[in-house]
Amino acid sequence: MIKMTVRQISFVLAGLLALAPLAVADSAPQAAPKDVSITGTVTCSKYVNSKPDRKGFTAAEAIRLCASQGYAYVIVSGKNVYSLEGNKNQLAKLAGEKVTVTGHVNTDLPAGATYAYQGTVSATTIVPSAN
Numbered sequence: 001m002i003k004m005t006v007r008q009i010s011f012v013l014a015g016l017l018a019l020a021p022l023a024v025a026d027s028a029p030q031a032a033p034k035d036v037s038i039t040g041t042v043t044c045s046k047y048v049n050s051k052p053d054r055k056g057f058t059a060a061e062a063i064r065l066c067a068s069q070g071y072a073y074v075i076v077s078g079k080n081v082y083s084l085e086g087n088k089n090q091l092a093k094l095a096g097e098k099v100t101v102t103g104h105v106n107t108d109l110p111a112g113a114t115y116a117y118q119g120t121v122s123a124t125t126i127v128p129s130a131n
Helices: 006-027 059-068 090-094
Strands: 037-043 073-077 081-083 096-105 117-129
Touching: 006 037, 037 059, 037 117, 059 090, 081 096
Parallel strands: 081 117
Antiparallel strands: 037 073, 037 096, 073 081, 096 117
């Protein structure tokens, strides 16, 4: 049998009470990411601040080439830039086009991002824009 003094019991209880908010925070439901719709132009992270200008290539071909070399597909909407996660074949077909993307936004900054990054859109739908 373990014998504890009132002081030792108080110390243990204080420690448990200090940890209680952490246990409650871990069990709280996380907010689900909300759907957003963003209209802008599909390009690659290399051409965020400029037009694709690879000699002998159309803009769409230059964007697809950059994406094949490891650059991320992004959507540029005004001054906002969002990385795109989704069907790479569909993104390649829409390279250089104005589109509306619907999906969830993750605002964690990817390593090496140097542009006006707003988040990564996990695209659920991507459609050409009428505007």
